[in-house]
Amino acid sequence: MYIFATFKCNMEMELTLRELEDLGLEKDQILVIPLNKVKYPTKLIDSMHRSDGRSLMDLSAIFGIIFMLLGVIYGFIFYLGPVLWGLFGLVFGLIAGFLIDYYLTKKSEKNMRKREAVADFVLMIYCTKTKLEKIESVLWKNLALGVGVLER
8 A cells, every 4th residue: 555645845754754664664665755846937939839928028019019109109299200219119118018027027936936836745655554544644743735545
């Protein structure tokens, strides 16, 4: 019979391993697997086939269009004319939108990294059916995030 449990990386994990050895489990019956963290690289442009909704060009395009329009409208009043002021507005909008989107994306990625790590370790235990309840009580007592049993 296999028992699976997930834990965060803390002192309870060490206490659990110690208590399991005190119950009579050998070291070859206990397997601890560390989990790797997921990394979300932010792409400049989303492709048609793979879009995660975190592209850095969306806000840049919107700001570019808005500032270009304002540059063309007010370019009739200013010295260089509507074409150049439209281009200036486009460049300014693209840069401003990119910087704002970059800042907001990095901030949300930092928050995502804090939230996403639910479990750091998976603990797998091979035992007999007679020790099942004792082992489960030890796991729950030491703050396991989840416990599952596989009977074979």
